[in-house]
Amino acid sequence: MExxxxxxxxxxPSLEGKRVREVRIGLGLLAVELDDGALAVSYVLRDELPPGCAVIPAETPLRGIEAREMAAWAFKGRNPLFTSLGVAVLNSVVDPAAIERHSRDKLTELIRPDDQIGMIGYIEPMTHVLKSRTAKELIIFDRSREQLGAVYPESRQRELLPQCDILLVTGTTTLNRTLDAILQQAPKAREVILIGTSTxxxxxxxxxxxxxxxxxxxxRKEHRAAIFSAISEGRGMRALSTYGKKVFLAVPNR
Known part of the structure; x- marks a missing residue:
């Protein structure tokens, strides 16, 4: 099972009996709201979508369908947009109080001064934090930024990822199903952090x-109107950051 x-x-169990009330799909982000007001945001990988204007066929309903049906798109989706909608539904039904109780941002505690840090997905604010914690150059990969020259080409992942002690991976790798391949290329990594609102x-x-x-x-439910408005206008995470709460969760040991 993937x-x-x-x-x-x-x-x-948390999806049972719930339906999708509203969907908003922007240029870089999307949001899904359920009929109890719970909502979540995920990324739109627009560079990986199929050509044409009908990415979601006209006969595919969105509003009003059962939450568990859309959530299943996370692993049954025909393209990354369907997958992202499914992930948003899955994140909308988590228990926020329980997550906040267990959340502890200890990223800087995990990093040692001599660690080699790698990033899959360029997150500018995070790069400033990471650079202040290690003496080594960051190894950053990001398909969408390769032509800008600020990151390493994806073709060098197999060479460079094995050097990483700490690896931060964008949550969008769950949307395009590249996470497993990336993890296999980083056998040395002591910590692997999945990061971003698609996590x-x-x-x-x-x-x-x-x-x-x-x-x-x-x-937050109370910021629903602002979140949907910003996404409709093609805004990004910087515009939405005040409407959400970042959380940091440890994965249980095997």
């Missing part, structure tokens, strides 16, 4: 993987 299907099975907040589901920490976001 990761997202395991998460779906864990989430089923599924289900620590138990990662117990059998090399992922050790989950760094994601919770989204």
């Amino acid at each position: 990761l997202l299907e395991r998460i779906y099975q864990q989430a089923l 599924p907040l289900y620590p138990e589901a990662f117990r059998t993987t090399k992922v050790t920490q989950l760094a994601g976001s919770l989204w």
